[in-house]
Amino acid sequence: MCGTSLVGQQDAIAPLKAAAERPEAMTHAWLVTGPPGSGRSVAARAFAAALQCLDQGCGTCRACTTALSGTHADVTVLATEKVVIGIDEVRDLVATAQTSPSEGRWRVLIVEDADRMAERTTNLLLKSIEEPPARTVWVLCAPSANDVLVTIRSRSRHVGLRVPDPEDVARLLVDRDGIEPGLARECAYAAQSHIGVARRLARDPDARARREQILALATEIRGVGDAVLAAADLVAVAEEDAKAATEERDVAERNEPVAHARSR
Known part of the structure; x- marks a missing residue:
């Protein structure tokens, strides 16, 4: 799995690498947590690249470079500088999740600040995570697992990053x-x-x-x-x-x- 900025996180990201390499290890929803600077969004984008790449994340092909930058047609990244993620933004994301991949192997939806969603907004997202379409993957990022609703945590596979040395x-x-x-x-x-x-x-x-x-x-x-x-x-x-x-x-x-x- 590409992503040279994932410093000292080899053990933590092992489940992501396994999922990209082996279909039986795949999960439809992931929760990536870690303190600021640990590389949450980098891990999420690297995972998206590995899922789209024919070589499990070579880091150099078009699928990898566009997924890492967030410009891949089948990788949607929701990032915000606002205090709260709006419900309309998540509604659009949920609608996108219902569509099949247009050019890649997976439809990947990344929410970089899942902790900034209000409960009502999270509940809208929950239904899509509970009943995901085929070939759709959710990757939610937050400082800690406790920063998202327990219903989201229970339906997602947790990957915890740490502060690098x-x-x-x-x-x-x-x-x-x-x-x-x-x-x-x-x-x-x-x-x-x-x-x-x-x-x-x-x-x-x-x-x-x-x-x-x-x-x-x-x-x-x-x-x-x-x-x-x-x-x-x-x-x-x-x-x-x-x-x-x-x-x-x-x-x-x-x-x-x-x-x-x-x-x-």
Whole structure:
């Protein structure tokens, strides 16, 4: 199963690999849990790629590259930056689940933040999970199994990811992104093993500078007045960091169609 960002998760993802390789090990609904930075969405997309790939997830064919990016015709990804996933979004997803795969082997539906669904919305999803059409697979992602309704947990196979070791994250940054080992290690520990944050710190000097600015705020507080000013500065830096992260993600998404067109 492809997905080089799944650092230190070999044991956890073994059931996913087995399901992609052997039909008898397949389950129609999966619940992938783990703390931020553990690679929940990466695992879900890698699993989708392995299900569509004729070679159990080679990572390079068109089926793999489009599944990993979320642009495969039979892989639907529901991700949100909102506090709550809307019921209309899930209703559309359930409708998609009823259709047969158009070009791949499976219809795969990934919900990256299943914990953000209200109970009413989850109940709508539950019926589809209870009576799944043939060749349809649900992959729900959440921080922990307790973050979703027990009815969802009881009907899904659980895959629990853990926080990767920072040394493993540092090696990933060196091998995948060509980061200098010392900087990679520093960023991995600074990000507390969050792969996405570590990568952004390693590749963006401005991100590292903002982090140093935030850490320096604590040393400047001498009283209530300093605390108020520091709080305002913290908000400003946090907003700047969030804006930079959003812009980086937007650039990556705009570049994805070009990369896929070249791989065909």
